[in-house]
Amino acid sequence: MLASSRLTFFSCSSFRHKLRLHSLNPSSLNPKSCIRPSFFVTKLSVNLHSEDHFPLMERFWSATSRGNSSLVDYLQQHGVIKSSKVADVMKKIDRGLFVPKGNLPYSDTPMPIGYNATISAPHMHATCLELLEEHLQPGMRALDVGSGTGYLTACFALMVGPEGHAVGVEHIPELVTDSIDNVQKSEAASLLAEGSLSLNFGDGRQGWPDLAPYNSIHVGAAATEVPQPLIEQLKPGGRMVIPVGRFFQDLQVIDKQVDGSLKVRIESSVRYVPLTDRQEQLQRF
């Protein structure tokens, strides 16, 4: 339980849960309102495996700071990264370029980036890349809501390549500026210059309609309800990964079927900063 109480101090980190598949026909929902997951996650059963995930989390917290490549090796050794493509991309996008100076960029924890926001923990970035990999193939479109430092948007951009689009949306303008600076120093700089990667200022709850529909949508902040515009901007056959809840959240994996219906499962329990109004975020604490 020591690890459990320590986790509450961090955001954007995860507990692993047992998975269950669930179905939803969105035609039964009010299109004007946000979708309430509790309406469509039926027969939900989540089992916490304390005996296996807490020791694992303890090992994450004690990860050393030997460099980006060692961090990725470490996540591979512990089974968080299984895909060689994900490992390759995370090795190319150096986390050290995205973490504010004075922090340990290669330890597996979230870090503060100002404005009551964080860069997510490496194991969360890896988990989301793994979950979305099939929907981040060359030429596909990816939306990163709450793009923060731009780290994950840059990873998405390398995955979808110059023929695809990786679009970040962030509601703190200073973070958008910082994220552009970060990406310009990274392996994804040419994609930013060419326009297949963009980092935008806006309210991510509205998505980014200009380049919709998206094969993959990642939401990097916790929603109390899945925003309806994001459901609408998800392409049939596409996948959204979004933390849903208040204090502790469920990391939901939402697959839009070709007929438009949604399948939802819970990947794990996580702790993210809220997907919220800008003033509310800046006034927090």
Ligand SMILES: C[S@@+](CC[C@H](N)C(=O)[O-])C[C@H]1O[C@@H](n2cnc3c(N)ncnc32)[C@H](O)[C@@H]1O
């Ligand atoms: C966990 S942080 C950053 C995550 C990002 N993936 C990273 O690792 O750098 C979540 C981000 O969501 C942003 N955010 C919160 N609510 C938002 C909203 N309504 N629209 C856009 N961004 C939002 C916060 O400002 C913050 O930068």
